[in-house]
Amino acid sequence: MAQSRSSGEALGASYRLVERIGSGAVGEVWRVEVAATGEDLAAKLLRPEHAEDPAIVERFVRERSVLVALQHPSIVRVRDLIVEGSQLAIVMDLVTGGSGRDLLAANGTLAARDALLLTAETLDALAAAHARGVVHRDVKPDNVLLDGVWRPGRTGAVRVTDFGIASVLAERDRKTTGLLGTPQYMAPESISNGRSGAPADVYGAGVLLYELLSGRTPFAGPGTDFTVAYRHVTSLPPVLDVPAKLWSALETLLAKDPAARPSAAEAAALLRRLSESLPALPPLAPGDAPVDFAEVERPATVVRGSSAASSSATADTVSDAAAPSAGTAGGSVVGEAGREPEPELGQAGSATVIRPLVRPRDTPETAAPEQPAHGRFPRPDWLTNRALAFGALGIVLVAVVVVGAVLWLPSALRHSPTPQASAASATAFQQDRPLPTGLSVTRQARYDRDVGEVTLTLTYSAQASALSGSLLEVVPGIGSGSGCPAVAWSDDSVTAQPNQPSVTGLDVQCGWNLSGATVPAGGQITVTGRVPVKSSSLASGTQSALDAWLQREAAATGKAVGDDGVSGTAYPVQRLQGVQVETPARAVSQTTLPVTLVPVWPSGPDDLDPLYRSPSTGSPSQMLVDVAGGEKGVRFSDGCSGALAVSSDGLVVTALSVAPTCTVRAVVGNFANLESEQFGITTRD
Structure with a gap:
């Protein structure tokens, strides 16, 4: 391997390597720990020496896309894809019962x-x-x-892996x-x-x-x-x-x-x-493999x-x-x-x-003709002098036709259109780190020289919670001096229109608002757009130019959604950085505890426009629906050893008994292990 990995090393932004538990032809399998929760998972890591091979990277990315769509109790579930420099890994459930x-x-x-x-x-x-x-x-x-x-009679234990x-x-x-x-x-x-x-x-x-x-x-x-x-x-x-x-x-x-x-x-x-x-048929006694086999x-x-x-x-x-x-x-x-x-x-x-x-040869082998005993063939009766003369004339005519074809055919080919298969001349891949909301974005750009366009495929994946709402994608022009391209979006799952700074608060060039997207929990959706490109823009250094353009697109999008100078609630799935759990500094026993979930944007917390208030009144905020699927994505729990009671739906917290220090814990969509500041619970007097 080009470089060794060791326990304690970070894997992406969310995981830590714990121990190596297997290896294969092009990768290793490690037990990894989720940094935020301590949960153990398995990660299949591609060997660094293969990370520079576009074909292997493409197959690796495709493998994750296939696996994440396979949701079944008997299939090992994929959690995440890590693409970071020369580090590529698929994170999935850890199955500990052996094979x-x-x-x-x-x-x-x-x-x-x-x-x-x-x-x-x-x-x-x-x-x-x-x-x-x-x-x-x-x-x-x-x-x-x-x-x-595993034990005899057990069912429901199978998990098929390695697709x-x-x-x-x-x-x-x-x-x-x-x-x-x-x-x-x-x-x-x-x-x-x-x-x-x-x-x-x-x-x-x-x-x-x-x-x-x-x-x-x-x-x-x-x-x-x-x-x-x-x-x-x-x-x-x-x-x-x-x-x-x-x-x-x-x-x-x-x-x-x-x-x-x-x-x-x-x-x-x-x-x-x-x-x-x-039900009662006993196991067979293991036997040796046979030496001979009956033929079909x-x-x-x-x-x-x-x-x-x-x-x-x-x-x-x-x-x-x-x-x-x-x-x-x-x-x-x-x-x-x-x-x-x-x-x-x-x-x-x-x-x-x-x-x-x-591939097998198309021409079968043929045996050489058997020579007669006297060293030369006898002349058949039908081979008269007249037949020989006609044969010679035929040979001359054939020669004339061949010479004419040789002289005429190249010219004809130059003036006759020859259909050719339209093939992409370059393909580039890029993948963002998972955002705090659990959104991952994989980008693929495929340049088709014959059509004169780049097909841009965006794959949006969600982790613990369904994600919905508008997504921002910045699509810059291809080539120096190119303006914002007129992207033709072809997916019915979203509605694409140019980003409007007066509405979203994000003043960014070449931005597209992809609205109506819904990414299921643990699943993904794809959005495809066709970007016109002048042949001169990618005429030389096609692969490197396409790679650079895709990286520029990802960087521009990341910069836009991470701009700390922008306030407002637009694009919460991409812009929300965290959630604060706020409670009063003092609570009274035997009363309902007010809890407020405050969104944290790149510009900081926004107490004026909260995600959620408990006890709730009316419909949940659109932001909560977008990042957590609504109230079903919110759960509170007791952080003070029984001094709090939480309703069966996990949404209402009640102070039960006196406690000098207490906290409320919460889960909001992909934001886990949230905890409020400490507060005290007192009696009414």
């Missing part, structure tokens, strides 16, 4: 009911991902985490440029033609179930990792000593034909029905090794552990379509690998 791999190491095999239910919960997570257009592509025990200590190599389901019919997955768990179609979709995840779950029942994967045995992968395509899984209906379900999940497998949701329902009918009847084309290319192949994947016990380093092997396996590809294992493929 399916640890469970197998401790138990060898599981009873049928436990294996079926654990696999069914894994399929629940996959079904939720498939419904959102995401496939996992690396289902294995290492990526199935357990929430807490870092997931792909969009709409691309499932596109051939990949390499094998990506773990050989012992890869579906036949992933090996034979590089295709991977939702059925491949179901196949991986079938391998998982087989392993939980028997203590080994169906095609584990002697040979290299390619040999193991080859068996998925050409061999039948060894039959287990289980009831026929259970083996029939396993065969269905492990079908060679993707179309013959059930969906993840159907498979989960099937396994649950089986678990009810096999149909031939198959698979990917095989190419020694010429393998020497220069490199691993290229953002696939690390996302929690304490997941993720292993990937290998690197090259393959091409062929008939026979390459014998030297390394030892088989359960590591995730990505393997570039060398």
Whole structure:
């Protein structure tokens, strides 16, 4: 690694590294602590040497965007994305019960009911991902985490992690440029033609179930990792000593034909029905892997090794552990379509690998014509002198046509339009630190030379509380001397109009008011705009110019919302810095305690326009709705050991008994651990 990390080191503005709990091909997994609350989370950190690679950064950012949209009890929840200089990390829930791999190491095999239910919960997570257009592509025990200590009969413990190599389901019919997955768990179609979709995840779950029942994967045995992968395509899984209906379900999940497998949701329902009918089936005794495998009847084309290319192949994947016990380093092997396996590809294992493929040659090899015994061909009867003459004339005519084409074609091509694919010539990324309200902003700019515009994509993410209202984005001109561009915003989720200083109080050039945005708690929304650009503005140094422009946009927006010379309540989601909890200096026992939540702006606290007053009257302020979702985002609690009582909805505080020093604690949206100044509670006299 380019630099080492140590316990106690800051991660972004909100976290602190505690201890390293795992590592993989391109990153490390650390236990981290939330600085404000002390809560323990897990963080997957990209290695610093990869942070300068735009392709890896793009995949890393995309991984977080995919994960944050996956909200399901059986999926590890993503909390935050850190992008700060060469430091990139995904922060997610810490799952402490180990993994399916640890469970197998401790138990060898599981009873049928436990294996079926654990696999069914894994399929629940996959079904939720498939419904959102995401496939996992690396289902294995290492990526199935357990929430807490597992015991026989326990349900609801599964947390599937490491969707870092997931792909969009709409691309499932596109051939990949390499094998990506773990050989012992890869579906036949992933090996034979590089295709991977939702059925491949179901196949991986079938391998998982087989392993939980028997203590080994169906095609584990002697040979290299390619040999193991080859068996998925050409061999039948060894039959287990289980009831026929259970083996029939396993065969269905492990079908060679993707179309013959059930969906993840159907498979989960099937396994649950089986678990009810096999409650007392004991675990199988672990056995050795077989040496020979029964072959399938149909031939198959698979990917095989190419020694010429393998020497220069490199691993290229953002696939690390996302929690304490997941993720292993990937290998690197090259393959091409062929008939026979390459014998030297390394030892088989359960590591995730990505393997570039060398495309097969289009021209088949042909054998040289067999020479006659006398050294020359005899002249056929039909080859008369007249036929030879006509043949010579034909050759001359063909030559004339070829010469004419050579002379004419370049000129014709110069004057004939040739359709070309419109491709972006540069892409830039930028991500802000999370704001105190929990808002995170990720910016992507993609320049399309053919169209002459930059597509600007803004991704707004929220943490603990839903966020709404108006958002400010400053979009400067591209290139020196350019004025404010006429951005064409194309999203129906917001209404875009130029910022009006007379209304908002923010006098900023090129500012846009994006109103009507609603970012769900733990979720995100995207807003897209098209920015016209003159070709001369990005003619030279396209990538560096685009990077500089995006950084300038982010800096201008940050400067505008952080201006301490501006007063007013505009753009609270971006401008609110904190919340003060204010109470009277003295309270009387057995009375309701007045509590006021005062917003703190860059210019300081604003007592004249509070966020909230308790007991409340009328509707909550719009500011409170924007930053905390209204009253549901406010909760008060006793800070004086029982001297205060709080209503069941957490909104009304009552002084109960005498106390010389007392405080009120509060949570307001993403603002946690708020506490008032000390006050005393006395009797009425």
